[in-house]
Amino acid sequence: MAASSRPSDTEGGSQTLERGLAVLVELGAGPRGLTTAEVAAACGLHRSITHRLLVSLTRSGFAVRDAEGRFTVGPAALDLAERAGRGLPRxxxxxxxxxxxxxxxxxxxxxxxxxxxxxxxxxxxxxxxxxxxxxxxxxxxxxxxxxxxxxxxxxxxxxxxxxxxxxxxxxxxxxxxxxxxxxxxxxxxxxxxxxxxxxxxxxxxxxxxxxxxxxxxxxxxxxxxxxxxxxx
CATH class of the missing domain: 3.30.450.40 (GAF domain)
Incomplete structure (x- = not known):
């Protein structure tokens, strides 16, 4: 009996990366900021998984968290998008x-x-x-x-x-x-x-x-x- 592939390894992809990108896209659709619970609901993810993804995105500058606990797109993502669209230097x-x-x-x-x-x-x-x-x-x-x-x-x-x-x-x-x-x-x-x-x-x-x-x-x-x- 052939062993089944784990979802995170399907076709050589990364489920964690795909989830992280989905969270980042959701943040881009909420310019006023989203809570962990709101992101989890929008992405269909467990709250604990969403929390870990948001922590990683925040550490790398792709998301920021305000004093009220709401997350928005961070400077690293904005910088990347701007340079890609206009050919700007970093x-x-x-x-x-x-x-x-x-x-x-x-x-x-x-x-x-x-x-x-x-x-x-x-x-x-x-x-x-x-x-x-x-x-x-x-x-x-x-x-x-x-x-x-x-x-x-x-x-x-x-x-x-x-x-x-x-x-x-x-x-x-x-x-x-x-x-x-x-x-x-x-x-x-x-x-x-x-x-x-x-x-x-x-x-x-x-x-x-x-x-x-x-x-x-x-x-x-x-x-x-x-x-x-x-x-x-």
Missing amino acids: LRDVAEPVLHRLAVEIDATASLVEVVGDAAVTTLVAEPPTHGPRFSYRLGNRDPLDRGAGGLAALASGPERAGEPARVAAVRETGHITTCAELNPGAYAVAAPLPGWPVRAAVNVVASHEEVLSTALEPVLRAAREITAALS
């Missing part, structure tokens, strides 16, 4: 060499901040080559969106949305923001939004000396213009 690939040059020029830590769900997430970090005390951001660091230069500037890179902090409108108008000790004592920050990309993002610089607010402003704006110019 934001982090474009930003990396620009941020390294910026860190060297101003002798301070530069980073790329992206909005992921309800947080400002550091997705690239460039350290200056010199030694000495400095503020450094860990890759994957998460900060609130309602304070701190990076998160506010990243929000300003996209159109106005309901519930955003009042200061974001001013950042859109000026094209930059400076802050002092909003997230860390003694930290001075300068950030500029990166409009036009499929994810909300910003160039962010943090230092321990107040002079950075003036000396780094033009280099940060120049870096933001260079990254944005890659879209053309």
Whole structure:
């Protein structure tokens, strides 16, 4: 008697992958966000299986979860779709060499901040080559969106949305923001939004000396213009 094939191995396919893609498609049809239970019902999956798939999609950036537990399509999926449709470069690939040059020029830590769900997430970090005390951001660091230069500037890179902090409108108008000790004592920050990309993002610089607010402003704006110019 021939052994029957498991569903996950039928015709060389992967049932888990197919389920994950079905969940991702369902998230794309619900721009206001879906709960685990709603996704499970829509896809005809057990809730525990749906939960594991959503966790994997969130870890890889293909889904994001807000404070209320609702899931939406994440920046990785949006980035992939945008590049496939328009032949765009990948934001982090474009930003990396620009941020390294910026860190060297101003002798301070530069980073790329992206909005992921309800947080400002550091997705690239460039350290200056010199030694000495400095503020450094860990890759994957998460900060609130309602304070701190990076998160506010990243929000300003996209159109106005309901519930955003009042200061974001001013950042859109000026094209930059400076802050002092909003997230860390003694930290001075300068950030500029990166409009036009499929994810909300910003160039962010943090230092321990107040002079950075003036000396780094033009280099940060120049870096933001260079990254944005890659879209053309």
